[in-house]
Amino acid sequence: MDNQTFIREMFSEFYNKNIDRVEIPKSIESREFGFTLFKESTMIRHKGFMRAEDLKEFIKKIVPSNVYYSSAYYSMPEAKMDEKGWLGSDLFFDIDADHIPTECNKQHDMWICRVCGLKGRGVPPTICPRCGNLGFDEKGNIIGYRQETWPCEICLETTRMETIKLIDILTSDLGFSISEIRCAFSGHRGYHVQIEIDEVLKLDSMARKEIIDYVTGTGIDARFHGLEEISHSGARILVGPGLHDFGWRGRIARGTYEFLLKATAKDLRGLGLRKEVVENLLANRDMILESWKASGPWNMIKGLGLRGWEKIVQRGIQFQSAKVDTVVTVDIHRLIRLPGTLHGKTGLLKISFPASEIETFDPLKEAVAFKGGEARVYVEESPEFRIGEEVFGPFKEQTVNLPISAAVFLACKDAGKVISYNV
Numbered sequence: 112m113d114n115q116t117f118i119r120e121m122f123s124e125f126y127n128k129n130i131d132r133v134e135i136p137k138s139i140e141s142r143e144f145g146f147t148l149f150k151e152s153t154m155i156r157h158k159g160f161m162r163a164e165d166l167k168e169f170i171k172k173i174v175p176s177n178v179y180y181s182s183a184y185y186s187m188p189e190a191k192m193d194e195k196g197w198l199g200s201d202l203f204f205d206i207d208a209d210h211i212p213t214e215c216n217k218q219h220d221m222w223i224c225r226v227c228g229l230k231g232r233g234v235p236p237t238i239c240p241r242c243g244n245l246g247f248d249e250k251g252n253i254i255g256y257r258q259e260t261w262p263c264e265i266c267l268e269t270t271r272m273e274t275i276k277l278i279d280i281l282t283s284d285l286g287f288s289i290s291e292i293r294c295a296f297s298g299h300r301g302y303h304v305q306i307e308i309d310e311v312l313k314l315d316s317m318a319r320k321e322i323i324d325y326v327t328g329t330g331i332d333a334r335f336h337g338l339e340e341i342s343h344s345g346a347r348i349l350v351g352p353g354l355h356d357f358g359w360r361g362r363i364a365r366g367t368y369e370f371l372l373k374a375t376a377k378d379l380r381g382l383g384l385r386k387e388v389v390e391n392l393l394a395n396r397d398m399i400l401e402s403w404k405a406s407g408p409w410n411m412i413k414g415l416g417l418r419g420w421e422k423i424v425q426r427g428i429q430f431q432s433a434k435v436d437t438v439v440t441v442d443i444h445r446l447i448r449l450p451g452t453l454h455g456k457t458g459l460l461k462i463s464f465p466a467s468e469i470e471t472f473d474p475l476k477e478a479v480a481f482k483g484g485e486a487r488v489y490v491e492e493s494p495e496f497r498i499g500e501e502v503f504g505p506f507k508e509q510t511v512n513l514p515i516s517a518a519v520f521l522a523c524k525d526a527g528k529v530i531s532y533n534v
């Protein structure tokens with residue numbers, strides 16, 4: 112049996128038994144839907160549904176490998192793109208491990224040259240070192256390699272922490288209430304954050320870009336956030352933001368605190384700071400951290416002036432910014448994965464939940480779609496992975512018995528071959 116047939120059978124069974132888990136978006140009649148199938152490579156787009164039942168029947172009938180819907184509302188969702196009549200769009204953020212360089216990527220992410228089959232780990236090279244095949248197109252999209260990426264615990268925890276930062280900025284600084292924010296685990300390696308209130312619907316791409324710049328801390332000049340040189344009793348002294356200040360002032364202070372707490376001599380030298388200044392910073396670390404209780408360390412380090420602090424602050428901003436995929440938020444015609452449907456690369460569900468639950472959310476537990484059943488699988492190669500409470504692997508060229516959920520996961524990853532199964 113080929114993997115595709117197995118996965119499709121499992122997906123079909125899931126949708127037949129659990130079609131009511133599919134979440135129906137607000138104003139379904141104004142949304143565009145898109146589907147990918149198992150056999151054909153083209154996407155079915157520009158579909159519209161007047162009623163929830165029609166969408167559910169359609170999913171059961173075609174058994175898609177992925178289901179998407181538009182974050183936008185249209186007067187005619189089935190029309191051609193420029194004739195749909197855009198009415199507005201939810202405010203949508205995507206946080207994905209693909210865009211966040213984690214150390215573990217090197218261990219579990221593999222690229223395979225489409226021409227010669229050479230394999231390697233981590234970020235793929237510009238051209239294949241064996242056959243010279245071009246790796247990327249001019250936009251930076253990977254074209255020369257097939258990629259195998261894995262949702263590991265570190266990647267998932269990293270994206271969860273970024274999501275927490277984003278929610279904090281949206282609520283503390285931008286005035287959204289936590290109850291207006293909906294979160295979702297994407298079913299693969301990240302999270303989605305969505306706001307559907309009337310106030311955001313009409314925002315154009317430029318306005319959304321400004322929100323992105325704010326949450327990512329792009330273009331922040333610390334001198335406009337309280338870091339400055341002033342005259343004090345005839346002397347020039349430095350002042351700067353405090354830990355409890357509002358908005359980016361406080362974030363700059365907290366990020367700087369965080370950076371200086373962990374910074375090594377190498378990190379500080381990397382900023383272009385002089386050797387004596389670096390030694391001064393490291394020798395006085397305890398005093399610096401203590402100083403935040405009062406007016407901060409801005410004036411404490413001999414030889415460290417406005418210029419030097421600006422460099423340190425930029426690193427602090429990186430700690431505090433939320434690493435969202437900027438392209439997704441700005442695109443007001445974006446198709447996004449429908450919550451309650453299966454992800455074709457994992458067999459896990461996209462699961463939505465209130466933003467207030469992000470602190471305790473466990474994606475690999477909540478997103479498990481298949482319960483019960485067992486399969487015999489030949490695994491070519493797989494790193495360790497967890498589904499629910501159980502940890503599997505690592506496997507290499509071996510035949511193992513696995514629960515259906517783990518077998519679907521490996522089959523979706525194309526990391527093995529299902530020999531037999533019973534559900």
Ligand SMILES: [Zn+2]
Binds near residue numbers: 225240242
């Ligand atoms: Zn090659």
Ligand SMILES: [Zn+2]
Binds near residue numbers: 213219265267
């Ligand atoms: Zn990882």
